[in-house]
Amino acid sequence: xxxxxxxxxxxxxxxxxxxxxxxxxxxxxxxxxxxxxxxxxxxxxxxxxxxxxxxxxxxxxxxxxxxxxxxxxxxxxxxxxxxxxxxxxxxxxxxxxxxxxxxxxxxxxxxxxxxxxxxxxxxxxxxxxxxxxxxxxxxxxxxxxxxxxxxxxxxxxxxxxxxxxxx
Amino acid sequence: xxxxxxxxxxxxxxxxxxxxxxxxxxxxxxxxxxxxxxxxxxxxxxxxxxxxxxxxxxxxxxxxxxxxxxxxxxxxxxxxxxxxxxxxxxxxxxxxxxxxxxxxxxxxxxxxxxxxxxxxxxxxxxxxxxxxxxxxxxxxxxxxxxxxxxxxxxxxxxxxxxxxxxx
Numbered sequence: 001x002x003x004x005x006x007x008x009x010x011x012x013x014x015x016x017x018x019x020x021x022x023x024x025x026x027x028x029x030x031x032x033x034x035x036x037x038x039x040x041x042x043x044x045x046x047x048x049x050x051x052x053x054x055x056x057x058x059x060x061x062x063x064x065x066x067x068x069x070x071x072x073x074x075x076x077x078x079x080x081x082x083x084x085x086x087x088x089x090x091x092x093x094x095x096x097x098x099x100x101x102x103x104x105x106x107x108x109x110x111x112x113x114x115x116x117x118x119x120x121x122x123x124x125x126x127x128x129x130x131x132x133x134x135x136x137x138x139x140x141x142x143x144x145x146x147x148x149x150x151x152x153x154x155x156x157x158x159x160x161x162x163x164x165x166x167x
Numbered sequence: 168x169x170x171x172x173x174x175x176x177x178x179x180x181x182x183x184x185x186x187x188x189x190x191x192x193x194x195x196x197x198x199x200x201x202x203x204x205x206x207x208x209x210x211x212x213x214x215x216x217x218x219x220x221x222x223x224x225x226x227x228x229x230x231x232x233x234x235x236x237x238x239x240x241x242x243x244x245x246x247x248x249x250x251x252x253x254x255x256x257x258x259x260x261x262x263x264x265x266x267x268x269x270x271x272x273x274x275x276x277x278x279x280x281x282x283x284x285x286x287x288x289x290x291x292x293x294x295x296x297x298x299x300x301x302x303x304x305x306x307x308x309x310x311x312x313x314x315x316x317x318x319x320x321x322x323x324x325x326x327x328x329x330x331x332x333x334x
Contacts (some may be wrong), residue, residue, distance in 0.1 A: 003275040004195060006170060007268050008202045027173060030330060034323045035174045036267060039284045043324055048332035055334065090284045091307065092256055096263025100203060101174050103264075104271070108170040112233045117206045130332040139260065156201045156211055163197060163217035165297040167222065 007069065011151020013112025014068040018145040021073045025109055027046050028035060029144075032105035037093035044084040045139075048130035048134070050075040055129055061140070062122040066158050073145035083135040095139045102142060112147035115140055123161060173275050178318020180279025181235040186313040188240045193277055196243070196311075199272035205261035211251040212265050212306075215297035217242040222296055226308070229289035235281060240312035243269065244293060246303040262306045269309060279314035282307055 001009075013015065026049060038044060044106075047057040050056055051074055078099060085091040099115060106113045117124060123138035131137075168176075193216060205211060207221055218241055227236040236242065245266060252258040266282060273280045286293060290305035299305075 003170065003173060003271055004199055007199050007272070010202075010204075012204070015285060028324065030326055032171055032331055034326065035177075035321075037177075037179070037270065037282055041322070045329060047330045048328055050332075050334065052334045087284070089259055089287070089306070092170050092259040093263035093284075095265065096260035097267035097270075098263075099260065100267045102262035103204065104170055107172070115204055117254070117260075120254075120256070132331070136291075139256070154202075155208070155217075159194065159197055159201065162201055162210075163216055164213045164299070164303075165217075167217065167219045 006104055010103060010107040011154055012114040012134055012162050013147045013149065013151055014065070014074055015148040016071045016112065016145030017148045021145055023090065026109065028073060028107045028109065029102050032101040033098040034095035036094060036101050039090040040086060042084050042086055042091070044081050044091045045068070046081045046136055047077045048077040050077065058129055059126060060091060062125050063116060063119040065116060065118065067142050071145065076142045076144070077130060078139050079132060079136040079143065080139050081102065081135055082137055092139070097119065099140055101139035106144055112151070113142050113144035115142060155166055168275065171289055173271055175223040175269060177274040178321055179281040180269060180314045180316065180318055181232070181281050181313040183238045183279065183312030188278060192278065193241060195276065196269050196272045199268040199328060200265040203261060203265035205269050206257040208255060209251050209253055209258070211248050211258045213246045213303055215299065217244065217297065225296055226293060229292050230283060230286040230316045232283060232285065236310050238312065239310035243309040243311070245305050245306050245309065246299060248302055249304055250302040259306070266307055266309070268322055273311055275328045278310035278311055279318070280309050282309060
């Protein structure tokens with residue numbers, strides 16, 4: 001698939017089948033994330049992979065999107081390692097690039113995922129559940145699995161509303 | 168190309184040939200950026216496209232990477248529109264996802280680019296050159312064109328150094 005098609009056809013998926021995601025697929029997703037660019041190549045990300053039902057249930061209780069988390073086969077919690085950081089804005093951008101690589105990989109491999117940000121309201125509780133060190137700050141949780149639903153229609157503003165200057 | 172190969176083979180390119188990048192290619196790159204995910208789908212990005220030699224020269228004077236900017240056929244300056252923002256960390260992550268989509272599109276189309284962050288030290292001066300409104304904050308400048316050099320080798324930490332928890 002052309003990469004523009006991959007990018008444009010990706011949607012948030014919030015309901016998953018029971019089919020397990022293989023360790024190999026999780027490894028590919030993480031590898032995609034790791035190959036994101038970062039300022040000074042500082043690679044400020046750290047990740048936790050969660051399949052354990054007990055931990056998943058406890059994380060599900062920390063977000064409004066409980067059902068989605070319970071339905072997911074795997075959760076990948078992505079943290080900013082502030083001990084590796086050099087500039088908050090640039091580091092957080094890199095985390096976004098890392099997350100996007102993972103979402104594209106997930107989609108290209110026929111899986112689905114949703115990028116959970118609302119759970120950041122409980123970021124320290126999530127961190128405690130995966131025994132994250134003091135230097136780590138939760139940036140997002142990806143809930144993923146084989147899609148049990150179609151994604152939404154998707155909508156974006158036109159290019160003409162986005163590009164304010166061209167010369 | 169498999170998307171993991173696209174992700175892993177992308178490198179920063181800092182020297183470009185004189186071959187012009189077509190408007191259609193720039194449009195594809197911007198479209199790729201626009202289709203990044205964002206919290207609440209707020210799409211907090213705004214972009215300026217610069218081909219004009221005079222403006223490019225002035226931007227080149229605002230960064231340590233002068234030659235790279237002068238060599239680039241096109242610059243795309245990406246801004247956070249704070250009037251569309253809802254959460255600084257999540258908005259900046261979305262900008263990172265948008266930038267990464269553009270870098271992958273550029274690479275997949277046989278172009279090269281570098282993500283310039285150092286220029287943020289002069290973010291208000293860059294904004295003035297493209298007549299950006301008060302609500303805009305420069306997040307990065309992409310310098311792009313047809314590659315005149317190979318990219319570097321690229322290096323990343325191992326997965327085992329990145330994933331600190333797996334259960």
